[in-house]
Amino acid sequence: MLDNIHIILINTTHPGNIGAAARAMKTMGLNNLILANPYAKFPSAEITARAAGADSVLENTKVFASFAEAIKDFNVVIGTSAEERRLPLQRLTARECAEFVCAQNPAEKIAIVFGTERSGMSNEELALCQRQVVIPTSPDCTSLNLAAAVQVIAYEVFVAACAAERAEMPIKAAHDRLATSAELQQFYEHLEQTLLEIEFLNPVVDKKIFPRLTRLFNRACLETGEVNLLRGLLKALRKNSQTGCHPRESGDPG
Amino acid sequence: MLDNIHIILINTTHPGNIGAAARAMKTMGLNNLILANPYAKFPSAEITARAAGADSVLENTKVFASFAEAIKDFNVVIGTSAEERRLPLQRLTARECAEFVCAQNPAEKIAIVFGTERSGMSNEELALCQRQVVIPTSPDCTSLNLAAAVQVIAYEVFVAACAAERAEMPIKAAHDRLATSAELQQFYEHLEQTLLEIEFLNPVVDKKIFPRLTRLFNRACLETGEVNLLRGLLKALRKNSQTGCHPRESGDPG
Incomplete structure (x- = not known):
């Protein structure tokens, strides 16, 4: 050429x-x-x-x-x-x-x-x-x-x-399939639920923390595999937290 | 410039x-x-x-x-x-x-x-x-x-x-101060330590999970405030995991 x-x-x-x-x-x-x-x-x-x-x-x-x-x-x-x-x-x-x-x-x-x-x-x-x-x-x-x-x-x-x-310059596509918006939203719901359970999030005290986390993950343009990895981590957290007690059902004063 | x-x-x-x-x-x-x-x-x-x-x-x-x-x-x-x-x-x-x-x-x-x-x-x-x-x-x-x-x-x-x-592009970088490499490395050490403790990471079984996480966070170009937020989250996880239940003192049945 x-x-x-x-x-x-x-x-x-x-x-x-x-x-x-x-x-x-x-x-x-x-x-x-x-x-x-x-x-x-x-x-x-x-x-x-x-x-x-x-x-x-x-x-x-x-x-x-x-x-x-x-x-x-x-x-x-x-x-x-x-x-x-x-x-x-x-x-x-x-x-x-x-x-x-x-x-x-x-x-x-x-x-x-x-x-x-x-x-x-x-x-x-x-x-x-x-x-x-x-x-x-x-x-x-x-x-x-x-x-x-x-x-x-x-x-x-x-x-x-x-x-x-x-x-195409031989440089692009150095990532796996990016997550869809739907996959991201499911991850964000999972994340919010887990962080509420471990009481890291308290929406009464600070409404800004969770949006800061989603902003960070949005910026990263997550791959589907990464969303799955992070959701696996959330599952592990929940299990870990539930083995000692059950965080929500009863007697919590909050 | x-x-x-x-x-x-x-x-x-x-x-x-x-x-x-x-x-x-x-x-x-x-x-x-x-x-x-x-x-x-x-x-x-x-x-x-x-x-x-x-x-x-x-x-x-x-x-x-x-x-x-x-x-x-x-x-x-x-x-x-x-x-x-x-x-x-x-x-x-x-x-x-x-x-x-x-x-x-x-x-x-x-x-x-x-x-x-x-x-x-x-x-x-x-x-x-x-x-x-x-x-x-x-x-x-x-x-x-x-x-x-x-x-x-x-x-x-x-x-x-x-x-x-x-x-004379008037719009510069719509973000706060980015974290330094040293702050990032400290966060990664904290992250790895915590994930080992909650047994999400098992270096014998899978060496690839942790590098995938650092890669994701590297891509995001974390701000210092975000690193602090994430380390706060890690602290909450550790406390949660060590007490066996949620970290609050009061009235929890666990």
């Missing part, structure tokens, strides 16, 4: 950043890395080590002599830069960029481009782009590590692609 | 990851780093080098002997883990986690926790958390570098905080 999206790194100096960028891409389903005139030797043991298993990305990586050469057959080229330029491009946040990318026809070749570690993209390089993407940062520290910037952009693209596909 | 949010790294091995995590935090306006029993020496030249200017975060970093010790006075503890667990917590995506964090009262101390490079957080560590956060990833490669994971979470928190500020 993300086959048309490419990450281009220009003039990268540190091999560790190339490896880490490959790993960042792989975690987010991006497999197309392009190195434009890399200053670091490629491939190398250090790159492979830092890629930490993203070998398929490294094997698939293409190297070009220049940025201009690299983007020749691309349809959409988006440059990353924190700075505002003299001739500003349309600026997108990382999230807007991801939505923009996912809204394109999958037949379009799309590049998201990262400049050097030291100074980012030059004005000349940005002039070859159709859009500029900016990762929002604290004004105190605007410079992300190169691979960290790739990670954030790749993450946003992956999340947007999942949303676009309406593919 | 993000002063109440802390990043906790447990048993981190590689100094470079600590430095890179500090830099990732600083770019996103997060200044509170905690190291729980770090395996790497702290501070060190390598950590400072990789922090690349995030010195203020390193100077502010606190080191604790254990994770449990580190979170004692925290109100909300969120564990990062890709895996589904036997007793799953409520799972949030990174974005949902950021919105959840920004919706809390700024007086609450909030921790977002990252496990070891090799294996992430243990089941025991996750059991001390109220929520689990998952960074969506490609199924082909689910393991982000530690500092890259910190970067993504910090980025989402920063973006959510900016959105919250821009919208």
Whole structure:
């Protein structure tokens, strides 16, 4: 689904950043890395080590002599830069960029481009782009590590692609069946009855305690199994309390 | 605006990851780093080098002997883990986690926790958390570098905080002060002791019941007042169980 999206790194100096960028891409389903005139030797043991298993990305990586050469057959080229330029491009946040990318026809070749570690993209390089993407940062520290910037952009693209596909992100439904309202109400009645019996509740003295308990359990969104567990506990309490005496029938002054 | 949010790294091995995590935090306006029993020496030249200017975060970093010790006075503890667990917590995506964090009262101390490079957080560590956060990833490669994971979470928190500020959301956290981890642990000990006494728990027969109860209460994010209310209930149960009948002095036939 993300086959048309490419990450281009220009003039990268540190091999560790190339490896880490490959790993960042792989975690987010991006497999197309392009190195434009890399200053670091490629491939190398250090790159492979830092890629930490993203070998398929490294094997698939293409190297070009220049940025201009690299983007020749691309349809959409988006440059990353924190700075505002003299001739500003349309600026997108990382999230807007991801939505923009996912809204394109999958037949379009799309590049998201990262400049050097030291100074980012030059004005000349940005002039070859159709859009500029900016990762929002604290004004105190605007410079992300190169691979960290790739990670954030790749993450946003992956999340947007999942949303676009309406593919469920593989995260939901980590709970069992939630209790129905009816099951909850039965539990609450059982709870109230038991707490009255053990005289923890006294509705004359304090009407607020029981609503505070139901609020707490409501907030937890109980599963059916948990309601059953809690009702089992209430039964045990009642039994325990009744073995010594019978709490209600007779002679209670209350 | 993000002063109440802390990043906790447990048993981190590689100094470079600590430095890179500090830099990732600083770019996103997060200044509170905690190291729980770090395996790497702290501070060190390598950590400072990789922090690349995030010195203020390193100077502010606190080191604790254990994770449990580190979170004692925290109100909300969120564990990062890709895996589904036997007793799953409520799972949030990174974005949902950021919105959840920004919706809390700024007086609450909030921790977002990252496990070891090799294996992430243990089941025991996750059991001390109220929520689990998952960074969506490609199924082909689910393991982000530690500092890259910190970067993504910090980025989402920063973006959510900016959105919250821009919208000047007037409605914060409709709850009282949340309980600290220490208050929760004391409650759980009290609960376990009481349930053993009334013989609802039998650790020989079923080890799973008690963890299911703590999981439920963790999910609810209990307020201090609710913990006190529940402990009052436990006291009433114990008294009731010890006298063999209800606790009042007067005229009861039991």
